[in-house]
Amino acid sequence: MRSVRFVCVFASVVAFGLTTSANAQIEIDIQYIKQLVDAPPTLSNLDPIPEDLGTHGAELGLQDNATTGRFLGQTYSLTVTEVDVGGDFAEAVRSALSSSDLLVLDAPQEQVLMAADMPETAGALLFNTRAADVALRSDACRANLLHTLPSYAMKADALMQFFVQRRWEDIALIAGERPDDQAWADTLENSARKFGLKFGARKTWVFDADMRRNASQEVPLFTQELGDYDVLLVADAADDFARYIPYNTWRPRPVAGSAGLRPVTWHRVVEQWGAAQLQSRFDTLADRPMQDRDYAAWAAVRAIGEAVTRTGAADAETLRAFMLSQEFELAGFKGAPLTFRTWNGQLRQPIPIVHERALVAQAPLEGFLHQRTELDTLGLDQPESRCTAFDN
Incomplete structure (x- = not known):
């Protein structure tokens, strides 16, 4: 198990008098826990899975949070912990909780559920950035778990x-x-x-x-x-x-x-709505195009930053309540504000439909209507989801 810590501190904020009594200093520590797994054997080795998949997305989200946070007296830090294949994921979660109650989980469904069910995480806020399983948004949902990766x-x-x-x-x-x-x-x-x-x-x-x-x-x-x-x-x-x-x-x-x-969640051919700027900044950071898990990790960290900015708080309970409220919106470079579904914690978002060289369409497509938002024509709508953890 290996951990690396990133800290964005802006001492110049105080020097230039940009903080006020209303903007008290807030320290926000985000713990990113990544479960390493053995890659399955495949028939081709043309597109190896990047070893840093997801991690750089979280780092870019941290940088974006700090850009706003420097004017508001907010200091962001990110600790990335990699759990070796067969390692103790639960112990990594416990160790992270000693520093923060904001956890971003880059892990398969089994580890995500294990973390969400630990007594120690009952008051924490967890984000799922890897597991696309529909069950996590239905009968296996958990009240302390939000999902920034789209489901299958x-x-x-x-x-x-x-x-x-x-x-x-x-x-x-x-x-x-x-x-x-x-x-x-x-x-x-x-x-x-x-x-x-x-x-x-x-x-x-x-x-x-x-x-x-x-x-x-x-x-x-x-x-x-x-x-x-x-x-x-x-x-x-x-x-x-x-x-x-x-x-x-x-x-x-x-x-x-x-x-x-x-x-897809994200692809290099998405260039509208300011996406090219996000792509460029990620490529500078990671020296490769942004992929689905990178975007999901970026969105999780950015959701935390947006909620902290709007509430002036950094505790899990306050941030979760705000993220699930009608006031929360995240600019996700997809042409529509991203919001969380109140019945299962899934982040609503458009889905690009692509081939390798171009964007073909972006769902929801014209003509597919919904009484709440057209984004709810994608995935489990409230009557379809068997999630009851969010009822209260």
Whole structure:
């Protein structure tokens, strides 16, 4: 277990007299806890997962908080703790709580739930920036846990809105064997039925051969059995085989999901709404494009900063109450203010639909209406969520 601490201090604030009695000095300590996991074996090594995934997003959020905080007497610090594979995540949480009750968790669902259920975190505020599992926003929700990463359901609904708009009504699906693949596939299927689309054949990818040599022979035969369809969905959460599906299918049809047309939290092709400026600052910091977990970590740290600025407080109870109120909004460079759902703690946000070289669309799409906000057409709406932890 390794920890690194970042501190943004602006002594010049006092020197230039920018603070007042109304803006008393506030120290905000944010603890970022990252669970390292063994990367699953994949059929390609073209796109290795960055070792610093998520971490630089939190660091950029800290810098952005400090930009405003220097005028308000706020000092921000960030401690990044990496828990080794098989390490004691619970102990890392306990150690973090000795310094702060504001915890950003970059961990799989199992560790996120374990942290949220610890007696020591009952009064803390936790942010989930990695686990996209729908259950965490439904029957497995926790009152002390907010989610800045979109769920699988939000991404699936974004795709289905696009399919409805394009009148791609007949869908086939290929899913990997891993639990994450199956969870993503199940969510895609449920979303298709929710939007009234026809869900046809579904196959499980079972190949472990070198697709760099065999894709053009194996994939056409594999997809021939799917019959006819308007669009082929691929559920490959580990980014293992999906890259070999486009242009190798038996029928010439668009591919979407984990390859081809993809719903994402963030992507380098998002350039509108000031996003290019965020992309540039992240690239300067990390020397690579911002990815989904980076954006989720940035949003978590920025949500804390926004709530501190608006309330003048730094305790978990006050910040949580404000984040779940109608007064909270976060400028997220996505063309609409980001807010938290009061029934399950999910951060509402638009979902870009992209291919590798361009932004194709951004959901919610025109024509999909909601009595509260069109953003609630993505993911679990209040009647769909079985979360009861937020009832009070």
